[in-house]
Amino acid sequence: MRQESSTSKVKVAWMKIRWTMCKSEDVLRFKTDIAAHTQCLLILLAALQVKLLRTQDSTYRKQAAAFGISLQAVTRECISKLSMLLGAIRTSIDQGQRLLEATMQIWLSNIQIFHMTRAIYHMLGQMPYQVERQQPVYMIDALGKVAPFRLEFIRSQEALKAVLNFNFKKIPSGLRKIENGESLFRDRSTGRFIDMTNRD
Structure with a gap:
């Protein structure tokens, strides 16, 4: 390709013509081979991508299935715990109702x-005062005289009259009133009159 002489110029021109005429088929074949290799590589890459997508899809499906199984297990456990909680709440409500009824x-x-x-207190207030045995009863007569005696000795109206007669033996009018039944007995603590005609 040097420009030293006309021979070399002719030679260069001849090489150009020869390259253009003879080698164009080789260049075309080379381009075709490169295009074919490129297409093969693209097809291989596409196949690899499809395989990768399938692998990822299978992985995603397995993960989704595992997630679904774990979700079902968690859901069953939650439902079981909720059932137990509802049972405990029902039991507590029943116990509360029974407790309210008992209360x-x-x-x-x-x-x-x-x-x-x-009523018993009111009835006790209306009952006459009961004197214990071995405890003396103090009788204050119309003259203000105090005569203690024990109830064990008074078993009838006649016995009471005998005690009164003894106390009023020095007062004839008193004896006469006692014999005629003209005497009243009143409980000093309650202020009520005692019915001596009651045999009870």
């Missing part, structure tokens, strides 16, 4: 006991 019964019983106690 109501106790409250009603206490009210009944209170009313009964009040």
